[in-house]
Amino acid sequence: MMKETLVPQLGIVTDVRVDTPDVKTFRVNAVNGGKCFEHMPGQCAMLSIPGVGEAMFSITSSPTNAEYMEFSIKKCGCLTNWLHQMDVGQMITVRGPYGNAFPVEEDLKGQDLLFIAGGIGLAPLRSVINYVRAKRENYGKVRIVYGARSKEDLVDYPEIVNEWCQEAGMEVFLTIDQPQEGWEGHVGFVPNYVTELGFDPQGRVLVCGPPVMIKFTTQALMDMGFEKTQIYTTMELRMKCGVGKCGRCNIGDQYVCKDGPVFRFDKLGELPAEY
Amino acid sequence: MMKKIKARALSLLSDGTVKRVLGWETGETAWDWSPALFETEKEMDSFVYGVYAGANLSKYCLKMGKMDGKTLVILKPCDTLSFRQLLHEHRLERDAFYIIGAGCTGMQDENSLLMKCAACKSKNFAVYDEIIDTEEAKQPTGTKNRMEDVEKLEQMTAEERFAFWQGELSRCIRCNACRNVCPACSCIKCVFDNPSSGVQSKAPVTDFEENMFHIIRAYHVAGRCTDCGECSRVCPQHIPLHLLNRKFIKDMNELYGEYQAGRSDDERTPLTSYTMEDAEPGIVHERGRG
Amino acid sequence: MRTFSAEKLESLISSMTLPVYAPVEEGNTVIYAPYEAGKKLRLDKVGTDKTPKEVLFPQWETLMHFRMEGKTIELTEEERAKEDYVLFGVRACDMQAIRVLDKVFLSDPVDTYYAARREHGIIVGLACDQPGKNCFCKNFDIDPAQPDTDLVLWPAGDTYYCEAYTDKGRALMDGWDTEEADENAVAEIKENIAKKYDALPFAHLNLTGFDGEHLMEKFESPQWKKLSMACLGCGTCTFSCPTCQCYDIRDYDTGHGIQRYRCWDSCMYSDFTLMAHGTNRPTQLEKYRQRFMHKLVYFPSRNEGMYSCVGCGRCIEKCPMNLNIVKVIKALGEGEKE
Numbered sequence: 001m002m003k004e005t006l007v008p009q010l011g012i013v014t015d016v017r018v019d020t021p022d023v024k025t026f027r028v029n030a031v032n033g034g035k036c037f038e039h040m041p042g043q044c045a046m047l048s049i050p051g052v053g054e055a056m057f058s059i060t061s062s063p064t065n066a067e068y069m070e071f072s073i074k075k076c077g078c079l080t081n082w083l084h085q086m087d088v089g090q091m092i093t094v095r096g097p098y099g100n101a102f103p104v105e106e107d108l109k110g111q112d113l114l115f116i117a118g119g120i121g122l123a124p125l126r127s128v129i130n131y132v133r134a135k136r137e138n139y140g141k142v143r144i145v146y147g148a149r150s151k152e153d154l155v156d157y158p159e160i161v162n163e164w165c166q167e168a169g170m171e172v173f174l175t176i177d178q179p180q181e182g183w184e185g186h187v188g189f190v191p192n193y194v195t196e197l198g199f200d201p202q203g204r205v206l207v208c209g210p211p212v213m214i215k216f217t218t219q220a221l222m223d224m225g226f227e228k229t230q231i232y233t234t235m236e237l238r239m240k241c242g243v244g245k246c247g248r249c250n251i252g253d254q255y256v257c258k259d260g261p262v263f264r265f266d267k268l269g270e271l272p273a274e275y
Numbered sequence: 276m277m278k279k280i281k282a283r284a285l286s287l288l289s290d291g292t293v294k295r296v297l298g299w300e301t302g303e304t305a306w307d308w309s310p311a312l313f314e315t316e317k318e319m320d321s322f323v324y325g326v327y328a329g330a331n332l333s334k335y336c337l338k339m340g341k342m343d344g345k346t347l348v349i350l351k352p353c354d355t356l357s358f359r360q361l362l363h364e365h366r367l368e369r370d371a372f373y374i375i376g377a378g379c380t381g382m383q384d385e386n387s388l389l390m391k392c393a394a395c396k397s398k399n400f401a402v403y404d405e406i407i408d409t410e411e412a413k414q415p416t417g418t419k420n421r422m423e424d425v426e427k428l429e430q431m432t433a434e435e436r437f438a439f440w441q442g443e444l445s446r447c448i449r450c451n452a453c454r455n456v457c458p459a460c461s462c463i464k465c466v467f468d469n470p471s472s473g474v475q476s477k478a479p480v481t482d483f484e485e486n487m488f489h490i491i492r493a494y495h496v497a498g499r500c501t502d503c504g505e506c507s508r509v510c511p512q513h514i515p516l517h518l519l520n521r522k523f524i525k526d527m528n529e530l531y532g533e534y535q536a537g538r539s540d541d542e543r544t545p546l547t548s549y550t551m552e553d554a555e556p557g558i559v560h561e562r563g564r565g
Numbered sequence: 566m567r568t569f570s571a572e573k574l575e576s577l578i579s580s581m582t583l584p585v586y587a588p589v590e591e592g593n594t595v596i597y598a599p600y601e602a603g604k605k606l607r608l609d610k611v612g613t614d615k616t617p618k619e620v621l622f623p624q625w626e627t628l629m630h631f632r633m634e635g636k637t638i639e640l641t642e643e644e645r646a647k648e649d650y651v652l653f654g655v656r657a658c659d660m661q662a663i664r665v666l667d668k669v670f671l672s673d674p675v676d677t678y679y680a681a682r683r684e685h686g687i688i689v690g691l692a693c694d695q696p697g698k699n700c701f702c703k704n705f706d707i708d709p710a711q712p713d714t715d716l717v718l719w720p721a722g723d724t725y726y727c728e729a730y731t732d733k734g735r736a737l738m739d740g741w742d743t744e745e746a747d748e749n750a751v752a753e754i755k756e757n758i759a760k761k762y763d764a765l766p767f768a769h770l771n772l773t774g775f776d777g778e779h780l781m782e783k784f785e786s787p788q789w790k791k792l793s794m795a796c797l798g799c800g801t802c803t804f805s806c807p808t809c810q811c812y813d814i815r816d817y818d819t820g821h822g823i824q825r826y827r828c829w830d831s832c833m834y835s836d837f838t839l840m841a842h843g844t845n846r847p848t849q850l851e852k853y854r855q856r857f858m859h860k861l862v863y864f865p866s867r868n869e870g871m872y873s874c875v876g877c878g879r880c881i882e883k884c885p886m887n888l889n890i891v892k893v894i895k896a897l898g899e900g901e902k903e
Binding site: 078 | 470471
């Protein structure tokens with residue numbers, strides 16, 4: 001019998017890390033060890049707890065991680081509330097990988113890369129960042145601008161501080177929305193911070209975060225002279241099938257689950273703004 | 276009558292009394308009129324009123340009520356019951372509307388008199404600012420006994436009745452047209468659309484569930500349903516849903532005295548007021564044996 | 566070309582050993598259901614109340630079962646269809662609708678639930694000797710006189726003509742009690758159908774501009790506000806449509822385990838695109854626009870110009886408020902052909 005994509009495989013949660021008050025990162029393995037499947041940075045997977053629901057999540061870990069996959073998940077609905085109560089050893093269902101990926105082996109190769117993330121928007125970009133770190137020789141300078149509501153809301157802060165910030169050829173700029181005790185870094189919204197920092201309009205930019213942040217950040221980038229063809233983002237819409245059939249993530253003639261979630265900004269501009 | 280209504284609507288629109296007119300517009304054929312909102316005199320060119328204005332516009336008033344300025348709405352006698360019931364439930368503000376009560380000579384679809392008109396309840400207007408009608412429109416249209424089909428169902432054995440409803444409801448495609456058109460279904464979020472309700476569903480997982488959707492809906496509108504008949508008119512599978520509501524109305528009339536939802540504001544509503552003369556709960560069990 | 570007497574139709578259907586889904590009367594509707602003795606066949610009805618889509622893509626179907634125990638999950642797939650069957654009396658428009666469904670469900674990755682049903686079905690087409698007043702199929706290059714099915718029946722008064730076009734169709738027809746007929750026997754019937762069709766009110770619509778090239782122009786049309794005003798947000802048009810195939814996947818707790826099922830969904834529904842943080846199509850205008858844009862612009866843009874409207878006319882008949890795709894085509898298009 002042909003394999004049915006709607007039928008998931010079983011996975012097992014092998015580690016749970018509390019990242020922020022409402023974000024946890026789950027390590028998932030296949031039941032018999034190893035990864036459930038291979039993916040490319042930016043691709044997604046459908047995770048489910050039968051009886052609770054199934055939803056699309058971006059795969060946070062880099063494909064260069066040979067042992068496991070990770071998902072950083074924000075608690076914001078019925079399924080994610082349930083997922084947040086999981087302990088190590090809990091089985092879940094996993095299917096994928098779905099969607100396209102950031103063009104790490106094509107358009108991004110050899111380029112200086114600017115990553116701009118807001119809140120949980122770091123999740124899909126983390127996969128790319130760690131992929132680039134693993135294949136450092138293929139890419140130019142890496143700069144990361146990351147903002148969140150507060151210090152506690154910066155997802156995966158230890159990895160950022162202990163690894164990303166220490167690496168040669170990588171610069172990390174962090175910001176939080178409101179001043180906070182014990183925070184000596186920048187305070188302010190991401191788009192404003194991007195403008196303050198000012199970037200030379202070359203290389204490629206990867207943006208992910210809340211829609212309003214993406215909107216103003218892109219504007220800031222264009223004001224600096226970036227072209228739409230240099231900017232990529234990744235989108236999220238309601239999805240049920242993951243393979244362009246159930247219909248709900250359809251925008252214009254594109255299906256976000258299949259043709260996206262990664263879109264270059266010039267392509268996005270050709271679509272109705274229903275996202 | 277249409278000329279008079281159109282002229283009056285145009286004058287109220289042009290003198291600024293109302294900001295928009297909720298009525299009907301012509302379609303592609305002689306009979307496929309649709310409810311429409313007219314905001315300019317120019318748009319009023321396609322305004323129509325007549326025998327194909329069957330849709331009850333009361334429910335659209337929920338949307339219009341949130342807009343700035345007055346809306347002129349054309350209501351037929353039975354539509355005014357729905358409107359008044361919504362006023363009674365504080366879902367509409369009277370001041371937000373200018374109501375033209377439009378005389379009705381019986382509404383039709385392409386082929387015949389609508390089911391609701393075949394057993395016309397009344398030609399009285401329950402609420403209006405002015406009435407535009409004719410002598411002909413004051414005469415009753417359909418003379419069919421409204422409860423005739425309910426009586427037929429009552430005469431069946433419980434098994435026959437169950438088989439009847441099973442057959443009818445099995446065709447339901449769960450399109451929700453009955454619910455969405457129903458002026459009594461005015462919940463902002465229907466329990467069947469609420470993911471937290473535990474009964475949210477778009478498909479019958481079991482036959483039992485399918486029956487439940489319609490029966491729960493009938494219970495929920497009992498005492499508030501004006502018997503406008505829109506549920507049966509819109510059903511794409513021609514399920515006679517109005518019979519469920521009429522059964523409730525018949526029972527309430529028999530148990531608590533004759534009542535018409537939406538007729539007036541000061542009447543006691545049979546299911547929300549208690550009197551010593553009310554039937555004992557046991558009667559339900561008795562009547563259920565068929 | 567073969568022929569048989571109309572009197573023999575029911576015995577011909579009964580003689581088939583495979584299950585037969587045919588348009589039969591159910592209450593005061595006509596739906597495609599298993600044909601059994603005693604049921605009233607309604608081959609005269611154009612625009613049946615339910616569509617043949619339902620046989621291939623049922624309103625709801627179980628996909629798999631889960632058993633949960635402690636932290637473990639056990640998964641069992643639902644079996645796929647494995648018995649051959651006959652889908653009888655399918656009109657040209659409804660067959661084209663199945664081709665539209667094929668584009669969706671049989672494209673990579675193949676939907677195996679649909680594929681199994683599709684593979685096991687033998688489709689017997691029925692020419693429209695009396696096209697309905699709401700029909701407009703030819704606008705989409707569909708010939709009501711020649712359904713693109715395994716086997717085609719042409720009604721001609723007290724006889725039927727039939728011809729098989731595929732191996733499946735030939736095998737089925739071999740089992741029928743028919744007689745040899747002149748190869749040109751249906752030429753006149755086809756001509757009559759064409760004449761009758763040409764006289765219909767929506768026979769010739771202008772679809773110029775309904776393509777990917779004009780996507781944003783159509784999307785941004787100021788007409789949508791007026792067109793969508795009366796829309797109730799019900800699913801009548803979607804569920805009565807032979808090509809609408811959006812679906813939802815949900816879990817049902819049976820008390821013994823979890824049944825994961827798929828059911829029809831509608832872009833007209835409030836929760837279709839609803840996420841934890843809201844919906845990207847907040848009002849009925851956007852929902853309404855999505856449905857018609859998908860049929861007339863998005864789908865053809867992705868599928869070499871193939872529309873996902875087949876002109877069956879059901880939405881014209883069924884919409885509670887008389888909104889329909891012809892009104893959309895006329896309002897957004899460039900008027901009728903001269």
